Amino acid sequence: MASLWLAVASPIDTFATFLLTVHMIQHLLLMLVAPPLILLASPEIPLLRGLPRWAVRNWLSPFLQWPAVRYLGRILTHPVFCWLTAAVALIGWHVPAAYELALHDPDWHNVEHITFFGTSLLFWWPVIQPWPSSAAWTRWSIPAYLAGGGMVSSALAAFLCFCDRPLYPSYAAAPRLFGWSVLEDQATAGAVMWTFGSFVLLGAAVVITVRLLDPSVTVRKPTARHPRWARPASRSPAPFDLLRVPVAGSLLRARHGRRSLQFVLLVLAGAVIADGFFGHRMASMNLAGVVPWTYGRALIVLALLVAGNLFCMACPFTLPRELGRRMGFATRRWPRVLRSKWLAVCLLVLFFWAYEAFDLWDNPQLTASILLAYFVTAFAVDTLFRDAAFCKYICPIGQFNFLGSLISPLEVRIRREQTCNTCATHDCIRGNQYHRGCELDLFLPRKVGNMDCTFCLDCVKACPHDNVGIVTLRLDRDLVRNPIRSALGRFSRRPDIAALALVLVSSGFVNAAAMVAPVTAWLDSLTSALSLASRAPVIGLYFVMGLVVAPMLLVSVATVGGRWLGCIQTPAMELGCRLSMALVPVGLAMWSAHLLFHLSTSWSTAVPVVQRAASDLRFTWLGTPQWITSSPLLSVDALLGLQILLLDAGMLLSLYVGWRIAGSYAGRTGDTLRLFTPWASVVTGMHAAGVWVLLQPMQMRGMIHG
């Protein structure tokens, strides 16, 4: 791997455009050094062992056992095919027209390198015969095979050495380095190829011949048995547990670990509120305009994708809630009629509409007011009601995170079921004299997935058996299954959770679309056509249509259509509730693609904004803010590629989850397909809409290129 890196990422690559000799060295590294060394390391074994066993068994194994793949593998690794492809690639790319194309176009240059590396891997395959390949020819034929390769390479090298004119015009035009003329450079390149190529190829032939002749050396024969180190482990490895990771685990389990995280965010929220009310009026120069909208949202979504519901773990609103709780008035339970997600659904819709209608991103004072109202509400609700009613039934950020964490890779879960079966105290939910139990009523042995889990780790601290960990969760598992979940029941009987999912999904697209030029122009023209003084009613209509009417219509049509096509008798409500959850991945992908754009384009805004806020408080030691544009975190093309990649991943996961859910209702593959087709169309349509939005010019919305 080091030789590969040396070839393509070291200064050799830079010098290759000036000197043919250096370019030749680069190609020799790609053909004669890196491939044999990589094959000698038997890379397929660590690659296979590095994958989860279920992935190898369920996903890879059918492909590897497919007769067509095996047949193709036999052809690809046959010595004749390997030798010919390597020779054709070597000669073909040295034809002046092809070589010049590679020199002028970086993409073709990459293709050239990939071709050299790939065909050389094939060339060295019969020579090294990495496990588990078997020899197609006798071992005695390999020296001749190598000598044949050496002859091709030597012929080409001789042509380069003795040619009396420059073969590649680009080098004739390049600045001359080290005083070499073009012809000298060309002859040197040929000589390097001749000597080094012969040394490696003939050297390998000699080594193999000696080993064949030496009776004391046992020639490695292809074996049907796995080598000892390649055999599968007899036991599955223990799952990853974040709480057992040395530093992070200790920090999370520490008595004040979570509290210190909350305190940091509380101080930050205080600064945002203060700056919002008293700081600069320009949102892009104010903490209230930058911290929540540029950084906060993007980091929350990224945390959901790479770990879990980390924001709720460090939630700054917990501290005022705690204060309210300690006042001793919290004796009532949250009203039964409101014990669902419907209130949160309404609040989320209201928030998304307000964000657009009142330009929250551009109004620090309003942003600060909303934050303050959030603190006051959290305090008031938890002063009057027990059992974390604010988190479970009201907090829109929390609901967003709960839904998003359904595809997070980590969950709080019991480690050993047997320990819970013998536990009589159930401290994880009841609490004990030192620690309280789960306030969201999640009984750990029956808790499934991340819904309603704030990662508060109260259960971890309360469990006297040290039986709760933060362990890995398979991406699709939480959404596909429909077990009875502690404190939630089945998703199939929770239309409120399905509605929440639909709002999260549709808001990802509607919110991003509201920022692109064609949609804003359309909204403006609609405002003019209706002769309205303000855009607010049109925005309201847009959000009602986008967040309520369109999703309901799509889901109804998909449910009824799929049910009819697949001849399924399951109630439409149940089908709709289950399959709506399949849309969560594509919705979260759209959110992450959108917010990544803002994070990338304004990633360094915090520096001047913090400097400005500090200088307002007479703290000048942070320096003077410089309000100038800077490079984005990712180039425009790289960012767009990453955004589309996220959307692709979201769509594929949605399709897979939907297929599995549909399969649980339809007995036959054909019925599954018919039930799923309308939903697949919805997912594909969302993906197409997302790509269209990402390809449009997007407003910066009061943000600056920091």
Add this chain to the structure above:
Amino acid sequence: MRRPGVLLISFGLLPLVASADGLTVSVRQASGPFLVTVFTTPDPMRVGPVDVAVLVQDRKTGGVILDANVMFAARSLSGSGRHVLTLGTGYHAINKLLRSARLGIPDPGWWALDIRISRGESEAAVSTKIHVSPAKSRVSVVWPFLLIPPIAVALFVIHQMLWNSNRQSRFGQPQDARLVRHQAMTFKPGATSPGSHHRR
């Protein structure tokens, strides 16, 4: 023995410490009391944002000068009369030895890039020509990524076919047929079965 090792490590680390913000040397020229190296990116340059950076050195000592004022000006040579002017700063250059700026080049074609450097009484100017290619279509950037879903879906379809055929060959008959037989054997009037939501 150590010297070659150190040289090898230095050679390997070279791209990390001499990245010059990932830019390409466009021109290196002595002008007035300064030695000026101009870097540009991307390569090839296209319509849109073009990063330009300059390293200003003392002509005699070679020492890097950090407090020089640098002004970048790009003017179209196609006769359109368009030009772009901006001030170079060290603020957003990753390599703090450079003065850099981002020029928004509006048209393709040849452009003259003029760099004016001043420091106290000393002044210098360096000029070079850059060729700007037409902007890449955004679709041309994303099409490889758009191919991923159909390929993944095709692989999934093949996987499911292989999975089902493996099951059939292992158990002798398709899964659905077994399910139907199981339902027929266990069906009792009035009782619900795992497949009762299915009409057939």
